[in-house]
Amino acid sequence: MKRKIRRQSPETRPLFEAVSPHEAAVALDKDDLTRSLHAIEAEKDLAAIKNGIARIRQTINSSNGDQCDPPNASGETVSLRRDVLISDLDQILDAQTVERARYYVKRLTRAIGEAKTSKINDINLRRWKEYTEVITDSLWVLPRRDTSGAHLGWYWGNFIPQIPHQLMLRYTKRGDWVLDPFLGSGTTLIECRRLGRNGIGIELNPEIAERSRQLVGQQPARHGSITDVLSGDARSFDVGQALDARGVETVQLLVLHPPYHDIIEFSEDERDLSRAATPEVYLKMFAEVLDNLAPVLEKGRYLALVIGDKYAKGEWIPLGFQCMNEVLNRGFSLKSIVVKNFDETRAKRDQKQLWRYRALVGGFYIFKHEYVFIFKKN
Numbered sequence: 001m002k003r004k005i006r007r008q009s010p011e012t013r014p015l016f017e018a019v020s021p022h023e024a025a026v027a028l029d030k031d032d033l034t035r036s037l038h039a040i041e042a043e044k045d046l047a048a049i050k051n052g053i054a055r056i057r058q059t060i061n062s063s064n065g066d067q068c069d070p071p072n073a074s075g076e077t078v079s080l081r082r083d084v085l086i087s088d089l090d091q092i093l094d095a096q097t098v099e100r101a102r103y104y105v106k107r108l109t110r111a112i113g114e115a116k117t118s119k120i121n122d123i124n125l126r127r128w129k130e131y132t133e134v135i136t137d138s139l140w141v142l143p144r145r146d147t148s149g150a151h152l153g154w155y156w157g158n159f160i161p162q163i164p165h166q167l168m169l170r171y172t173k174r175g176d177w178v179l180d181p182f183l184g185s186g187t188t189l190i191e192c193r194r195l196g197r198n199g200i201g202i203e204l205n206p207e208i209a210e211r212s213r214q215l216v217g218q219q220p221a222r223h224g225s226i227t228d229v230l231s232g233d234a235r236s237f238d239v240g241q242a243l244d245a246r247g248v249e250t251v252q253l254l255v256l257h258p259p260y261h262d263i264i265e266f267s268e269d270e271r272d273l274s275r276a277a278t279p280e281v282y283l284k285m286f287a288e289v290l291d292n293l294a295p296v297l298e299k300g301r302y303l304a305l306v307i308g309d310k311y312a313k314g315e316w317i318p319l320g321f322q323c324m325n326e327v328l329n330r331g332f333s334l335k336s337i338v339v340k341n342f343d344e345t346r347a348k349r350d351q352k353q354l355w356r357y358r359a360l361v362g363g364f365y366i367f368k369h370e371y372v373f374i375f376k377k378n
Contacts, residue, residue: 181234196223
């Protein structure tokens, strides 16, 4: 909804009308702003360009206290991050030449008027500065798990919601399909519903699957997203049939968070990877999961493997890199290795001093990280 303003003389009237949504963003009349920027770009004098930009900046600042409705989807308004927009305007004001100022104005005009996205996500690269939530570093220091929405930390070995959240922002578009064959407490599907992605989760334990189904159902589904919680063995589950039931042939993201071998024993089911007799048997079972599910991943899309290493008989077992090699052996290329921190696990909770003593005695270091391997299907 536009603000009502008094009619002003041409000398004092704003170049466009600001429509304020909330303190972090500003909603602007798209057509008016674009016309103003085009007119400014056509100026031949640097002072004239800066004067026009200064007027726009002043209009934005004057909208700070507005209490107007947020912009609708009619296309008449555009919502921009206030701090980023101010920074872009200041960059123009700091320009030393007409050519450089025009370049910045033209770039801002494109950012407002058109979107540039890739095939794998909805990030508008014309306005990439606004996506501060998206992590692009290989070290993820996340101090605490997200407990908002339907997320609960009730399940041993579940991963924090920020991991699938980041993966979906980077490697999926709204309406894409995500497959998690080690669903556990349903974290991935909860994030699917929050971000408007469709998801299928497979959980070996029927009781855990039912509890996850109830929990996932508590999270409102945005943009009509669909989620299915299914019970079965990820090594042999007919996921193609599950996809056929939804009228799709492939998924656009595979998220694998398998047991870290026998660090936590999740069930008494011999099909459970956490029950594997040896690391070699574990890797064989993990490879069977890959062979079963990799065919349904669309070519050119991504597989994410979240896993950590383990100790056995005083020796560090590089489980993460062993699993990485199993993926690489199946027609995938490695895109990134993310190291994600953790300060404690449920197994080590309230035993920090004991583990420190064990580390000093045994000559090892206490695990404080896990890996997020990112692969692309060739």
